[in-house]
Amino acid sequence: MVNSVSEPIIQVIDASKRFDGRVVLDNVRLDVMRGETLVILGGSGSGKSTLLRLMIGNVLCDGGHIEAFGKCLRDMTPSEMDDYHRSVGVLFQSGAMFNSMSVADNVALPLREHTDLPESTIEIMVKIKLELVGLRQHADKMPAMLSGGMKKRAGLARAIALDPKILFYDEPSAGLDPVTSAEIDHLIMDLNKKLGVTSVVVTHEMDSAFRIADRMVLLDRGRFMAEGTPDEMRNHKDPLVHQFVFGLAQGPLTDRRRAGGYEEDLLGSPGGY
């Protein structure tokens, strides 16, 4: 899928982020190549969702910088940031559908807001986008009437409404049953092929990651750990990467969680009484 001579469309250069003094991302460096599907892996609290938000531009990094389409996000004027946001689509973990609007109105929102298209044209475009995600029959339903998987598909239809060049996915298969999860994965691959977009997917579901990824990046406690194709990641020598990729119960990830002070915690510190 990825052209071997493709250039980076997003460059994350030594990005750092802190929240309330706590380091969430620490000097992360990675490139997203045009046309690829890059999967960012990591456990809970690894900083992968924060990295996604930095790339979307909703949050700015404290250290380092992020360039998208050759322009630093931090240096963008508000109107340049609006242009950038119009050229990307985001599928949020919950789908983030606007609950007061029908599915069709949700998908039509960016078109009504950012284009001068007549309503009749917008209606046709909405039908096309909903057909792409298999929800054309549910256009008039309210988000509350949709299942988890349908909400994600509707969110995806809204994300592609303005024909974005980059699609960001935040945990697309989280909370879904295996079949729906596989459906969403196929949808991601399908959209990648049909629309030729670049996709950045944050997930910790390995089955899903292996299905869709051209390249994978693993984060651990806010730091860059490993990068490679799915095969390279499967055969990675680092025990931490190996444990995460294969979902093993024993290994460095679980060992470090167990470390430290259990006895003192139970019995009180020596000389405490």
Add this chain to the structure above:
Amino acid sequence: MNIGLRPLVLAYDSTTGFLRFLGELAYLTGDAAAGVRRSLFNKQGRRLGWANLWEQMNRVGVRSIPIVFLVLFCIGAILALQMAPILRQYGAANRVADIIAIAVGRELGPLVSAIVLTGFAGASIAAELGTMVVSEEIEALEAQAIDPVRFLVVPRMLATTIMMVCISVVGDLAGGLGGMTTANFFFGVSPTMYVHHSFDALVLKDFITGLVKASVFGLVISALACRLGLAVQGGAQGVGAATTRTVVLTIVGLIFVDLIFTAVFYYLGW
């Protein structure tokens, strides 16, 4: 920390926190005021701006009219029952109309309508925006280059301010009607006499000061609700806490703003 300094530190923290909150509130209101033109007249946003405003006016105002009418009607009746017996002792039972007209027109009409609207609109705006924060809808708007202030805050503030003035007029009429019905039924004051006295007592200035107050009350209700709703953290519990805070802070804010207005109008001789 020295225990003797603790109250001072607490007082300092509370004061700076309160001032910061007021600053944020003023910033949001200013941002929304600047966004009115973009929301309603610019090419971008105009198509949805008017539709949003209309929807919010309907939601905030129209649905609260019956309850405001009922409450103010009762207040008019209560005032008549309280005042008329005393006035009757001086042979001036029909002057109850003067008192009710001024009390409701200048003060109780706008204030009680605002308190009803706080429960109706303020709480619901805070809960709605808070839920939108929790369910990532605000972030989704930003990610689609749609300014949440222009898209969500402007129509709510504008609708609440406009409808607060309209509801206040309804409240004034309901208060008068409540007073008139009671005065007629219990104290034999004829409706014609009541209306005549009401218009004699209430000059246009009284009515207008009431409406000016009402518009500011509308702004206070919506600004606090939007600010507290958009600042929600921590899921459903955060939404509940923001809703409660909105109602409490708004009622305190309304009384305080009312006091300032009354003092200023008194000073100006209005």
